Amino acid sequence: MQPRIAVLFRHGLLFFLLLFCVLYPAVASAPDEPATLSGTVRDPAGAVVPNASVVATSTRTGQAFQTSSDSQGRYEFAGLPPGQYRIQATAPGFGERIETVLLRAGQSAQLELSLPMSPMMQVVTVSEIPGEIAAEFHKVPGSIALVGKVELEQSRAATLKDALAFTPGVLVQSRFGADESQISIRGSGLRNNFHLRGVNLLVNGLPYQDADRFSDFESLELMATERVEVWKGANALRYGGNTMGGAINFVTKTGETAPPLELRVVGGAFGFYKAHLATGGEAGPFGYYASYTAGEMDGYREHSQQGRHRLFANLGWRLGPKTRLVVDILYANVAEKLPGALTRSEFLSNPRQAQASNVTGDWGRFYNYVRVGTHVRHEFNRTHTLSLNVHGQYRSLDHPIFQVLDQDSRNFGGEIHYAFQGTLGSRRNRFFLGFAPQHGTTGERRFVNLGAGQPLGQRGSLTALFGTEATNYGLYFENQLDLTAAATLIAGGRADWARREFKDRFLADGDRSDRRTFSAFSPKLGLVWRIAEEAQLFGNVSRSYEPPLLLELTSFGAPGFLPLEAQDTWQYEVGTRGRLGSRLEWDLAFFDAEIDNEIINRNVRPFPGAPFTIPSFRNAPQTRHLGIELGTGALLGEGLASAGDRLTWRLVYTWSRFRFVDDPDFGDNALPGAPRHLLRSELRYTHPRGFWVAPNLDWSPARYFVDSANTAVNTSYAVLNLKAGYDWAAGRNMRASIYFEAANLTDRNYSGAVQVDNDLGRFFEPSDGRAIYAGLSWRFGR
Template identity: 40%
Template structure:
C-alpha cells in the first residue's frame, strides 16, 4: 500500500491551495443565502422554501449549468414521486466520511458501512445481495456518471465535503437523468464560483486515527467563474487491517456567453488506498469486532484506486425551451489484491442531451422533458495469483469487457388544472455486455448479451395548496447485469436476464413553519432480480436471477419544532426522524418459497432532538435503531441481531466565519453488525459479517471568508 507520507503532503497542499489561487479571486462572489432547510430532518429542519412548482430556471446573472439549492428544490417538485434535496448544511457539521453521513436522514435510503470509506447503499432494496461494489443505483457527480458503464459503483471516490447539495431520486423518479434502476439515482453537486465562498478551509480529527483536511476556493471574473476543492484524508480504522488514505480533488470552470448561454468544464481526480479487514463469522463480529479475518491479513488484501474524470456541460436557453448537452470521459485504474490479485483499467466515455420545454398550449401549461444518454466503456481486466504480502503471481485470467448503454427518455406533465398535472413518459434502454477472453488455457469464456427494454411511467401530481403536494405513479425499471460477477462459462451465466420491475407509488410532502413531512408508500414487483450470492470468502459472489420478488415499504420523514423561545425569541428544539419500513420477500420461489429477502433491516429509524439557537449554536442527542433482527441468507437460517446506537453532538455555525462541532458516536460502545455479505444458505461458520464501529469521538473546525 502507498505510504502515508503522500497524504501528509496532501494535507499541507490542501491549505496552500488557498494562497495559490488568491491571484485569481477577482470581481465579486455571490454567497449563498443561509436558510433553514431540509424536509427530511438531519442537521436542519423546517424549510423556508415551499414545494411549489415554479420554474427552476436560473435567473439572469446566476449559473445556467448548475442550479442553486433553491432551483434544485423547485425542479424536483415536478416529480410525482419520492425525491429529496439534501443541502450541505445537513452533513458538513459532522465528520462526513461516507455517504452514510450525508444520507442517513433520508427515509428509504439504507447505508451500511463496511470499513473506512466503503459502504453498501440500498434504496428500495436495490443491490441487496451486494457486499462489495454497489448495483441498482445510478450515481452522478455534477450529472457525470460515477458508475462504470456496466452499472457497478463504489463510493471510495466520493468526498462529502466537496458538494453544495445532494439530489436523491428514488426508483423510477430518476427519469430526468435517463436513469432506470430499481433504486433510482443520486446526484452529487459541487458549487460554482457564483455560489461559493472565496476561501473555505476545514480540518477534522477523531477516533481510530482519523484526520482530514480540506480547502476550497471560488470566484467570478467577468463572464468566467471558477471553483476548486482539494482534500486529504487518512485513518487507521476501527478494525485491524482497515487503514487507508485518500487525496480527492474537484474543479469546474464556467463561461457565460450571454445570460442565456453557458458552458462549464469539470475535472475530478482521486487517489485512494485502503486495506480490507474482510468478513468474519457472526460470533467473531459480535465478540471481537476489531479483529480482521486472518486470511485477509495473510494476503494483505487491499483496494487502491487512481481515477480522473473530465467533462463539459453546456446550457442554452431559448425562451420557453432549455437545452443541456455534454460529454464526459472517466479513466480509472484499480489495483486490488484480494482472493486473487485483480489489476484492471476502466475507460468510460459518453454524452447526453436533454431538452426541457415549459409553455402554454391551448390555454394549458405543458412541461416536456426528453433526452438521450450514451454511456459506453471498456474494462481491461487481468487477474493473478495473490501471493502472501500482496504480490502478483501467475496470470489466471485476462479479458477485455465492453459495455454499451444507450437510453432515450421522455416525460410530459400536462396541467389539467393550474395545480394538477398528469404525467406520462417512458425510457427505452439498449444495453450490450461483450467479453473477449484473452486467457484461453482454461477454456474460452467470451460471450455477448444484448438487452432492449422499454419502461413506461404514468403519474399524477396535485399541489393541494402552497407547501403541500400529493402524488402517485406507476413506473417500470430495468437493469442489465454487471461484469464483475458474470461469466460466460455456463448456460446459467450466459443466459442471465435483465432485472425488471413495475413499481406502484403514492405519497405526500409538505412544509409548514414548524412542521415538515415527506411520506411515500410503494410496491415493486420485480422479475429476474439479480442476486450475487456469497459461497466462499475465497472467491467472488455468484450472480443469479431470482424469478419473482416483491419489494414494498414505507418511507417517512418528519421534522417538528417545539419548546420555542427557551432562551431567545427564535430558538427552538427540533425533533427530526427518518423511518424506513422494508418488506422484501420472494414470491413463490421454487427454492425459497415466500422467504424474506436478506440484507437490510425490516425497520430502520434515525431520530434526533436538536436545540438550535439563532446565533448558530446547536446541540442534541440522536439515535440509530434497528429494532428487529433481519436475515443474512435467502434460506432465512441466520440473522443479524437488532441494535440501537446513541450519539450526541454540539456545535456552532453562523453561516460564515468560524464554525465547529464535536460529535460522539455509539456512546455505550455497542457491539453490532453493520453489513452482511448475502449467502444462499448460511450457518454459524459462514464468514459473511462486518462489525460496526465502536465508541468514537470526532471534532472539526471550519473557516469561511
C-alpha cells in the first residue's frame, strides 16, 4: 500500500505542477482590476486650487501618470494599476505637497491634497491663478506681480495698500486712511496729489477709467476681488496698455470661483467698519456672483469721515461649448470728507488736524457711479479666439473744494481682440491683435463755495459752465515666438490717435473753447530666456505715449488749454526671476525710463493771500527714472513646533533715482514725491491647523524731497505692524476665519503719502496712528 500511495502522490504532484506551469502564465498575465484615485486640491485656507498639476508615480515600476485639477479643484486618476504610488501636487504660488497611497485592485480611493503656500510668488501670496495666466507669466519679458485671494482675505481689504504693499516698484500709500491713495509704478504720475494718472486700471480686463485715462479708486471693491494682476510698463500691452506705469487688472470673483454664501465683517480703530455679503454659483450654462459691501470710517484726522456702498454682479452664460458671455455690473455710492495736507509745523504739533480752509469750505467728494461691461469670447478652435468687449460708465459728482464742482460724466468704449496660438514654421507662436476705441463727455458747472453751514447750501453764484470730450483710438498687437525651447522673442506695438476738446458755455469771462489732437506709434521688443529649469532672464525696450488729461489741460492759468505736450517715454528693463527648489524665490528688475515732456504739477495760489492752492501743470523737457525692484522670499523652516508647520519670510525693496535732466528751472534736481529706498519685510508662521501670525516692517530709511526746488523733505520712517488669523472648518461645507491686525505698533508720527510742489508748504498727509482691527468671515458651501 505504501508504495502505491507514494506513486500516486508523486504522479499527482507531477500532474499538478504540469497544470500549474500551463495555467500560471495566463493567470499571471491577467490584469488586476484597475483602481481609481480622486480628490480636491486646496490652499491652506481651504479654498480650491484649479489648474494644479497632480502626478502619480508607481513606486514599483516608476511609471508616472499626470492630470490637472479642474475649476473646482477636483482631480481624478482612472485606470491606475494597483500598487503603491507617490502623489505629487504643485501649482503656481504654492509649495509642493507629496503623499504616498496604496491602491488595491478595484479600489476607488479619495485623497485630499492641501498645498502649502510658497514662500514667494512674484513677492506676494498667490492663490488660484488660472493656468493660462501662469503660463503667460513665463512669457513676459519684464516684471509683473500677481496678488491672490489669500492675500486679500488676510487683510482688511480696505485700501490698495492692503493688496499691493508687497509689490516691488509700486509706491502705494493711503491718503487720510481711505481708499483714496498715492500710487505710482516706476514713478508714473508722481505729480499726482489726488487720484491717478500714468497707470491703466481695469476690472476683468475692461477699462475702469475715463476716456482721457483719468481714474480714481473709491468704487473698487477688494472683497469682491479674486486676484490683482500688476503688468508693469509695456508688459501691459496684452491689455492694450499704453502708459509708462503699465496696468493693474482687478479680476473679480465669479459663479465658478465663489462660494454659495460668504459673509465678512471687519472693524476697528477710528470708527472703521466694513461688512460684505456675497453669493455665487452655477445653474446649468449660467453662472452668477453678486455682492454688497458697506463701510464707514470716522478717520484718524479731523474732517476725514468716509462712507461707501458698493454693489457688484458678475453674470456668465455659456452660449455653447466654445462661446461665453459675461456681464459685469458695478454701482457705488461714495461720500468722503477731504482733510487736506499740512505744513511741517502743523504735522509735528498735531497730525490729526485738518487744513483749516478744508474745514471752513467743507471740502469733500460725493458721487454715484454706475459701470456696465460686457465680454463675449468665442473659440473657433484651439488656435483662433475672438473676443468682443463693450463697456460704459456714468458718474454724477458733487465736489466742494475751492469751488463747488457739479459734474456729470459719461464714458463708453469697446474692444475687439483676436488671439492666435499655434506654430510659425516649426516654432511655437502666439499672436494677438486688438482695436480699442473710447469716447467720453463731461458736463461741468462751477459755483462759488460759500462754505459749511449756509442756509441755502454751499453753492453761490455760477462761475463756470463747460463741457469736455475725449476720444481715443488704439490699435495694438504683440507676437511671441519661441526661438528655442528656452528662448522667446516678443515684438509688438500700439498706434494711438487722441483728441481732447473743451467747449466753454460761460462766456462772461471770454470764450475759452479749445481742441487738441495727439498721435504716435509705440513699439516694444523683448526677450525671455530660461537659463535653468526654474530660472529666467528677461529684457525689453518699449515706448509709451500719454496725452495730457483734460483736468491738466484745463487747469489754472489756461486761457483755453495749457500748452502741454504728450508725455513720451522710452523704457529699458532687464531682470531675472526664478526659484531654487521650494526654499527660495526671487524677482529682480532694473529699469531706466528716459522721458520727454513729463507732466508735472505745481499747486499754486489762485490769488495773493489765498488760504488754499489749486493745481497747474507744465512739461519738464527731460527727466530720467532709474530704479531697482527686488522681491524675494524664503522657506526658513518646516516642522518647527508641529508636523506641517512653516516659517517663511518675504521682502520687497525698491530703489528709485528720479531726476530732472538739465531742466531750465530745476537743473538736475531730484523729482519730488518718491522715497529713494522703500523696504517692506514680513516673517510668517503658519500652522497646519489654520493658525498664522505675520509681523511686518514698512521702512523708508532715507529722507526724500517733496518739492522740485529740493528745499523741503519728508523724513525717514519705520513702522511695525502685526497680522494674525485662524481658519477652520466650522461644519460640513463651511469654513470660518478670524483676522487680527495691529498697525503702527509704536504709534509713529509719519507721512506715508505726500503732496508735491505746494506753494503753501502743505506737503504732508499724516498716516494713521496706532490702530487695532479685527474681522470675522464665513464661507458656506464650497
